[in-house]
Amino acid sequence: MKGTMRAVRKIRLEPGFDLVKVEIPQIQPNEVLVKIAATALCGSDVHFYTWDEFAQKRIKPPVTIGHEFCGEVVEVGNAVREYKLGDYVTADSHIVCGTCDVCKLGLQHICQNLKIFGNDVEGSYAEYIAVPETSLWRLSRDVPTAVGAVMEPLGGATQAVLIEPVTAKSVVIFGDGPIALFGAGVAAAAGARKVYLVGMVASRLEIARRMGANVTFNINDPLDPVKAILEDTHGIGADVVVEMAGAPQSMKNAFAVVRKGGRVTTFGLTPKPIEFDINFAVTLRQVTVRGVAGRHMWDTWKLADGLLASGKLDPRPVITHELPLEEFDKGFKLMTTGARDTGKVILRP
């Protein structure tokens, strides 16, 4: 497709992004062009916005930011097989090679030749994006575009919670960021016995309850969540614990509250190494720890898709703001300056 489009790009080697006119991407034979209906802000994009050390190492401006999106296929490369004009799609943020040793182990999402939209190639804070067929995922028309835009982080939550079954099990989630809130919804939809969520912002705990958490704890309250959950489980502890806060205390609590033979999923990243009594935490109590980063392609997508189709999972309470693309700056300010009530923010190009 010819012509220009609006795009939010990292151009200057300093804080902030710029809304500019650029050429509409020209697709390769194995790609489609997607007209973006909605795109979501991700915590990782905040690094590029504030231009911290991580950002300076990670990307080479100029580049259009953004990797969570959905939209309609408006142009189809001639080597594309399964998609056609008018298809409603989203995509994994990862472009994988499919042929390296890690991909062949079934771990495409940590592919050795990995590229990420809005990092290594042009992203989704724009009117159009070119996407290789191997990264596309078809959406049902029943999925609202606001939901389509957050399928990627919802996939992360799905992977973390469902990496082993949670049906009929007690589940504790540490953290109240958007992925943790999605996680509460996933656990509830999957028929968890009881979903506990431990966070620190009252409005987010309210969202957690709307997502299906049965009990929420605010770490600023005097009640000790570990003690309360142990009591509620007759001293045995929770079957499954998902750590999504990344705080050292939270990581410690995760292992204190899991039962003998239970499972801890680590998803949050701790700011620095932590001291760890691995004997009690893991060995003597036969705990399983499952590290999770990203989403399996494509079985986790299939799970998230199925949960949405079931009608038992609705991620919309987590989406607290929708803005036109032009107000991207407001969006990032919501995510940075004291805006603790912000859940997921969506831009509409």
Added chain:
Amino acid sequence: MKGTMRAVRKIRLEPGFDLVKVEIPQIQPNEVLVKIAATALCGSDVHFYTWDEFAQKRIKPPVTIGHEFCGEVVEVGNAVREYKLGDYVTADSHIVCGTCDVCKLGLQHICQNLKIFGNDVEGSYAEYIAVPETSLWRLSRDVPTAVGAVMEPLGGATQAVLIEPVTAKSVVIFGDGPIALFGAGVAAAAGARKVYLVGMVASRLEIARRMGANVTFNINDPLDPVKAILEDTHGIGADVVVEMAGAPQSMKNAFAVVRKGGRVTTFGLTPKPIEFDINFAVTLRQVTVRGVAGRHMWDTWKLADGLLASGKLDPRPVITHELPLEEFDKGFKLMTTGARDTGKVILRP
């Protein structure tokens, strides 16, 4: 405990049971005495009632019938460790040895020295029953006694549906007997993508929908369920199929509707051997078949317990009749003579 009690027993070597006075069972050191709050009629008891060939081989009258029940612990043997007076309990219908080779393989429920309440030892159609500690399961006070009485068949449904995860998957259940109806509830509570149930009695299909089935088919209607489900899954077929009808056509349909790489659980018993194109049904399409009879002790109980606690599974719509113990005869007539609308029948001693 001393004294007599009312009990429904098989005494005469002919159709029917008798309500008689017998001694309250004397417990062994490893047993408790349970005062029965509710006991449920099982299809297998119908054989003893009608006194068919199977029944004549299986039991040696006189014996009190019944193996699905719940109640309160009113006497505790001195070798019992984990239960005390006043505990609210149910039991697996199986008394297992725990030491034979099959038990040591983790398959206690098909123990080589298996005894069954109401078959090999005195059963639950009575005011009291003696139960060894190894068969007991503690109930939460939140579980109504009507539900407590059907935990055992609910466990069968749970085992059949959840022997592999169903969260986010499409599930087809063939059959509309009580266990199939429970199964629809289990699949829905576990967050199945969509639950289809294929039956033959309109009132039971109505119960299926109340239990959470999204779509029901009546085989007496012109619409072909296999064709309809294939269409609804874009020609791919269902992820999981649970055969609980035991009819040859139903078994055939089960394999016709499962997707490549999907799972079929066989639970229903066919009246005679069936002809089977195992190449297409299983081998070429990489289908997994899981035979299920009974419930794993105790992981399946833990699952059923967790689903009830989640509030997402309520088996009560399946319970269509509650009668006093004295009306046992009416109960069995409901289950035999044309009473196609009968779900689960409960007796109150």
Added chain:
Amino acid sequence: MKGTMRAVRKIRLEPGFDLVKVEIPQIQPNEVLVKIAATALCGSDVHFYTWDEFAQKRIKPPVTIGHEFCGEVVEVGNAVREYKLGDYVTADSHIVCGTCDVCKLGLQHICQNLKIFGNDVEGSYAEYIAVPETSLWRLSRDVPTAVGAVMEPLGGATQAVLIEPVTAKSVVIFGDGPIALFGAGVAAAAGARKVYLVGMVASRLEIARRMGANVTFNINDPLDPVKAILEDTHGIGADVVVEMAGAPQSMKNAFAVVRKGGRVTTFGLTPKPIEFDINFAVTLRQVTVRGVAGRHMWDTWKLADGLLASGKLDPRPVITHELPLEEFDKGFKLMTTGARDTGKVILRP
């Protein structure tokens, strides 16, 4: 690469193949050209040779036959990422799309857009073959070319035997064709408690024992293998049974000899539907049946590769003949006319 090469092709619509000169294949950007070191005859190619009904429906001559091979990369397309000149490689016989729904379920080997070398595209009974990178598998130089040529059928055996763990378990294999013989080797290498193989050709049973089978049965002998194995397992039966003969009696025996809670893998294809007492075979004894056709890409390859690297699996006893490409006709005669002693036949271009 320019020039001509020798190739064994199906040209005439009648029995037999022809050795002819053809152009060396021109590679696409995503392909490499492999100089074939060895290529193996497969039972499925016999259909094309005899030109039976299946063959007439399956392929459109002219086409070079053959899909089991290994060799050296002598030309590399410019979109190829992980392979370079001189690499020693083999390939899955399947060319998969990677984007259809079945591929996205992780079942690439039954991809909806599947193409097979020597069936749908030019095959390996030739000096050179063009292979897309997505079908390539790198071999260690420690793997002899005779073994490299049979990695694909060895993968089938690996998939069938190891689809669930066999370490420390008793394993019965029905069949004595090459894949069954490979299967015995896989089970032994994986530390099976005991490997039983049931066949019908004395020389093949001798190969089975060289591959690691502890006990072999010839169905032409008076000793009943089912009875003997049941006796040897104290009446309990075998943990794992792999049916690779496809004979109705063998299928029946498979279910007769598996233990309660055990696993049957079906791999052999029966000539017609069989009558089946699914109650006893599967349901009441809680048997798991796993249909297997082909190899998972790429986890099964990783397993076969690891077994070869362990030094505990050596498939060479199964390779009974090596011939120059010119003698392809002799090879197919060995596989068809009464040559019951033939294992795997390899051609050297």
Added chain:
Amino acid sequence: MKGTMRAVRKIRLEPGFDLVKVEIPQIQPNEVLVKIAATALCGSDVHFYTWDEFAQKRIKPPVTIGHEFCGEVVEVGNAVREYKLGDYVTADSHIVCGTCDVCKLGLQHICQNLKIFGNDVEGSYAEYIAVPETSLWRLSRDVPTAVGAVMEPLGGATQAVLIEPVTAKSVVIFGDGPIALFGAGVAAAAGARKVYLVGMVASRLEIARRMGANVTFNINDPLDPVKAILEDTHGIGADVVVEMAGAPQSMKNAFAVVRKGGRVTTFGLTPKPIEFDINFAVTLRQVTVRGVAGRHMWDTWKLADGLLASGKLDPRPVITHELPLEEFDKGFKLMTTGARDTGKVILRP
């Protein structure tokens, strides 16, 4: 059985044990009396011998020490079902209740009412021991008594290594104590791609190689095992790592050498909490950690039994000393004072 027997007991509240005459144990109805053929010294018994703080808290003298043994059934309680006079048996060291919540989760080996032979009840450093049927395991007459005596620690090694399949996978074992050496044998017997063992005593590394380790490293040598293994796996790392040394550096190395998506089993106990970069070690590389303490009853026993029956595992190289019961003091001195060459020590009553 009446009469007296020799027994090595903890009597005095100070270092050392005493060999004394005591009454032969009187069995309960659910117990058998075993005439001990061989009993093995365990590292945990060294605590009782040296009478350290742990020991002073753990046991209440007087008590006969010892929990690893085998022998013949010479008396059978009248409630015992599956064992008879003359049976050749060993036992799990654990006496479990079978009815607590943890047992009902299938985790009998960490039962809430756990008792251990030679700790809580009379042990095996004696001529006879009383064993409840629920702790017994039948041995094949093919198993030498020296091997029968070490089935319990061999079970620990089996559990740690085989908690997930290792067939065709690269396995690194850290540690060269008896259980680590058994572990190398288990991994090799199960068809591991390659077994690496990292230890510190040359004679034990020699035993490791006899047990099937392909490569051993001595941490006192200049070669860095982590670097060497990474190099040998083309920079990818090992599929499975089993930490059995309990040293902080070893624990750190375990996570440095495991591949993305791989598995670490923790079995060794660290002397104190360790600092841990859980982001890199677990989360970002999607590692699974499986804590293992003890053996599952009875599936792990079944595995160890099957490996012995396969002929592929022979634990005897690890047994470095056999002594008469009278020389128990020499045995413990071998295990404590500088006897770094000591593997497993067996006493013969």
